[in-house]
Amino acid sequence: AQSVTQPDIHITVSEGASLELRCNYSYGATPYLFWYVQSPGQGLQLLLKYFSGDTLVQGIKGFEAEFKRSQSSFNLRKPSVHWSDAAEYFCAVGARVNSGGYQKVTFGTGTKLQVIP
Amino acid sequence: DAGVIQSPRHEVTEMGQEVTLRCKPISGHDYLFWYRQTMMRGLELLIYFNNNVPIDDSGMPEDRFSAKMPNASFSTLKIQPSEPRDSAVYFCASTVGPPREQETQYFGPGTRLLVL
Numbered sequence: 001a002q003s004v005t006q007p008d009i010h011i012t013v014s015e016g017a018s019l020e021l022r023c024n025y026s027y028g029a030t031p032y033l034f035w036y037v038q039s040p041g042q043g044l045q046l047l048l049k050y051f052s053g054d055t056l057v058q059g060i061k062g063f064e065a066e067f068k069r070s071q072s073s074f075n076l077r078k079p080s081v082h083w084s085d086a087a088e089y090f091c092a093v094g095a096r097v098n099s100g101g102y103q104k105v106t107f108g109t110g111t112k113l114q115v116i117p
Numbered sequence: 118d119a120g121v122i123q124s125p126r127h128e129v130t131e132m133g134q135e136v137t138l139r140c141k142p143i144s145g146h147d148y149l150f151w152y153r154q155t156m157m158r159g160l161e162l163l164i165y166f167n168n169n170v171p172i173d174d175s176g177m178p179e180d181r182f183s184a185k186m187p188n189a190s191f192s193t194l195k196i197q198p199s200e201p202r203d204s205a206v207y208f209c210a211s212t213v214g215p216p217r218e219q220e221t222q223y224f225g226p227g228t229r230l231l232v233l
Contacts, residue, residue, distance in 0.1 A: 036224075041226070042226055042227075043121070043208055043210075043224035043225050043226045043227055044160075044208070044210075044222075044224040045224070046221050046222075049221070090160065104162070104173070105162070105222065106162075107159060107160040107161075108159065109159035109160075110159060110160075
């Protein structure tokens with residue numbers, strides 16, 4: 001079974017600073033990888049996803065993530081953080097459970113991002 | 118499209134009462150998922166449906182929990198009797214299949230449940 005680890009529960013960065021949120025996964029085959037963002041009181045919104053091809057994935061809101069198979073990582077980055085980026089971020093890994101069937105997605109426990117002026 | 122709709126947005130109830138959470142998936146989506154989010158356990162998949170049929174309910178914590186999908190546009194998650202440890206945010210999500218690389222789960226705003 002797949003699993004996801006987000007080692008940082010809470011991160012604080014200054015507005016304008018760069019950001020990197022860590023995500024490590026465990027899965028026996030090539031995973032499907034996702035980053036979601038959850039603003040307070042809201043549901044989850046997909047930021048970006050990796051299925052195959054280029055290991056550097058561009059997402060919405062200026063975010064990007066890099067898939068590194070050798071490190072089993074899929075870290076999320078943003079070069080300059082805005083105050084509106086304060087939210088909780090979830091990494092997720094998906095896998096096919098049967099031929100042509102739905103990919104079961106397992107979520108990490110999340111990283112809360114605080115942005116200070 | 119209005120997105121995934123969940124009701125109620127907030128629910129406060131007393132231990133032992135029945136709780137029913139409702140979800141309307143995005144029109145045309147044939148997969149529906151119920152998740153529970155808590156501080157301790159994060160986001161957990163409880164059950165998912167394909168074409169109104171439950172496919173995997175291994176995440177349902179115990180017999181007090183049940184879920185139904187009587188038609189393509191409506192699903193319920195019921196807890197009977199409710200307990201304080203059921204307090205959590207419950208999310209519904211939907212997606213369109215068969216699964217392809219473009220597959221994305223669309224989440225509803227969640228129902229925040231507090232059992233006293």
